[in-house]
Amino acid sequence: MQERAEATRRALLEAAAQLFFERGYVATSISDITELSGRTSGAIYFHYGNKEQLALAVVQAHFAAWPEVIARHDSAPVPALERLVRLSFAVARQFRDDILVRAGARLWTERKAIAVTMPTPFIDWIDTVERMLTRASAAGELAAHTDPARDARSLVAAFFGLHTVSDALDSRLLIEDRLADLWLLLLPALQACPAAEHLLRRARDPLPAPLG
Amino acid sequence: MQERAEATRRALLEAAAQLFFERGYVATSISDITELSGRTSGAIYFHYGNKEQLALAVVQAHFAAWPEVIARHDSAPVPALERLVRLSFAVARQFRDDILVRAGARLWTERKAIAVTMPTPFIDWIDTVERMLTRASAAGELAAHTDPARDARSLVAAFFGLHTVSDALDSRLLIEDRLADLWLLLLPALQACPAAEHLLRRARDPLPAPLG
Numbered sequence: 001m002q003e004r005a006e007a008t009r010r011a012l013l014e015a016a017a018q019l020f021f022e023r024g025y026v027a028t029s030i031s032d033i034t035e036l037s038g039r040t041s042g043a044i045y046f047h048y049g050n051k052e053q054l055a056l057a058v059v060q061a062h063f064a065a066w067p068e069v070i071a072r073h074d075s076a077p078v079p080a081l082e083r084l085v086r087l088s089f090a091v092a093r094q095f096r097d098d099i100l101v102r103a104g105a106r107l108w109t110e111r112k113a114i115a116v117t118m119p120t121p122f123i124d125w126i127d128t129v130e131r132m133l134t135r136a137s138a139a140g141e142l143a144a145h146t147d148p149a150r151d152a153r154s155l156v157a158a159f160f161g162l163h164t165v166s167d168a169l170d171s172r173l174l175i176e177d178r179l180a181d182l183w184l185l186l187l188p189a190l191q192a193c194p195a196a197e198h199l200l201r202r203a204r205d206p207l208p209a210p211l212g
Numbered sequence: 213m214q215e216r217a218e219a220t221r222r223a224l225l226e227a228a229a230q231l232f233f234e235r236g237y238v239a240t241s242i243s244d245i246t247e248l249s250g251r252t253s254g255a256i257y258f259h260y261g262n263k264e265q266l267a268l269a270v271v272q273a274h275f276a277a278w279p280e281v282i283a284r285h286d287s288a289p290v291p292a293l294e295r296l297v298r299l300s301f302a303v304a305r306q307f308r309d310d311i312l313v314r315a316g317a318r319l320w321t322e323r324k325a326i327a328v329t330m331p332t333p334f335i336d337w338i339d340t341v342e343r344m345l346t347r348a349s350a351a352g353e354l355a356a357h358t359d360p361a362r363d364a365r366s367l368v369a370a371f372f373g374l375h376t377v378s379d380a381l382d383s384r385l386l387i388e389d390r391l392a393d394l395w396l397l398l399l400p401a402l403q404a405c406p407a408a409e410h411l412l413r414r415a416r417d418p419l420p421a422p423l424g
Binding site: 023024026027109110112113120121122123143145146147150151153154155156157158159160161162164165166168169178181182184185186188189190194196 | 235236238239324325334335355357358359362363365366367368370371372373374376377378381390394397398400401402406408
């Protein structure tokens with residue numbers, strides 16, 4: 001695609017994300033998006049077809065955000081369970097700060113009002129967490145009563161529940177503190193040798209960004 | 213209120229709940245509700261004023277469902293932590309089976325599209341769970357590293373996250389098994405003397421219904 005076309009496509013996606021996030025799908029019109037983006041409605045129809053497809057593109061951009069973040073944490077030079085804890089903080093920050101991620105999350109909750117098939121959420125996260133717990137278990141880091149497949153589902157549910165509650169009660173401003181609180185409850189259950197506070201002191205810091 | 217007026221009011225509320233739950237707020241019209249309930253649109257305007265107020269009444273009926281359930285579990289003749297675990301299963305079943313509760317939950321997620329002020333969720337649950345954990349702690353049932361105020365927020369978030377994930381992946385059919393899995397992860401962290409499976413075997417059974 002030409003550079004200018006790509007810039008238009010991106011500007012439309014970001015304007016749409018901003019409006020879908022603030023107003024929701026139903027209350028956002030094509031003309032709101034042209035106004036905020038400074039592009040024409042013709043550009044929207046050319047690049048995305050219609051409002052449904054634009055919403056789907058925002059949700060897909062949300063889903064596309066994660067593989068790089070996961071890969072970076074999978075290879076972090078820290079113990080296996082700490083990789084998972086660090087990943088959870090990185091994802092929480094992105095849910096708070098990244099407009100494409102926030103808009104994608106809101107559109108997903110409004111999916112029943114949007115006439116497109118959305119990707120199924122949670123499944124990829126459950127697989128990722130199970131894989132990371134299995135590695136931690138193989139490394140002897142987990143308590144005997146843990147079960148990677150079972151606990152992955154519970155961890156993913158707890159993590160996303162935290163976002164729902166934080167969104168309702170504090171506009172996600174306290175999400176990092178709430179996530180630390182959740183780990184203070186969970187780590188003593190997960191760790192073979194409980195040392196929750198020690199791990200958390202390190203794991204809240206972001207990993208260095210990849211080079212290049 | 214006359215008995216007949218009360219029956220009309222209730223029939224409208226239940227028809228509205230059914231439709232709001234199945235189709236969502238925006239896609240449900242007053243005439244859909246008159247059709248399903250067999251009452252007139254005049255009855256809707258007389259009893260509820262408009263569609264927004266009818267949605268609010270459904271959400272309020274959802275919130276009104278809990279005090280009796282909580283009181284029944286607060287006085288159950290079982291250890292304090294087991295009361296909380298039993299309450300969680302009772303609430304999970306009601307979220308799966310009770311149309312007013314399910315409709316209220318869906319309307320709450322759609323609240324930004326509805327021009328009324330909804331009650332704030334989660335706060336009352338966090339207070340209830342904190343109170344029940346505090347009693348469990350006073351009874352010596354909780355591990356030393358637990359903190360009723362902090363852990364109440366995490367438990368409520370994890371519980372509601374479980375519903376979101378179960379709603380997306382299995383239409384809440386597996387919610388009781390998923391809740392048991394969550395407790396198998398959490399109880400070893402919470403209990404002073406871990407005995408998760410022992411407690412869970414008892415706590416999944418409903419309490420006997422109140423007399424009268």
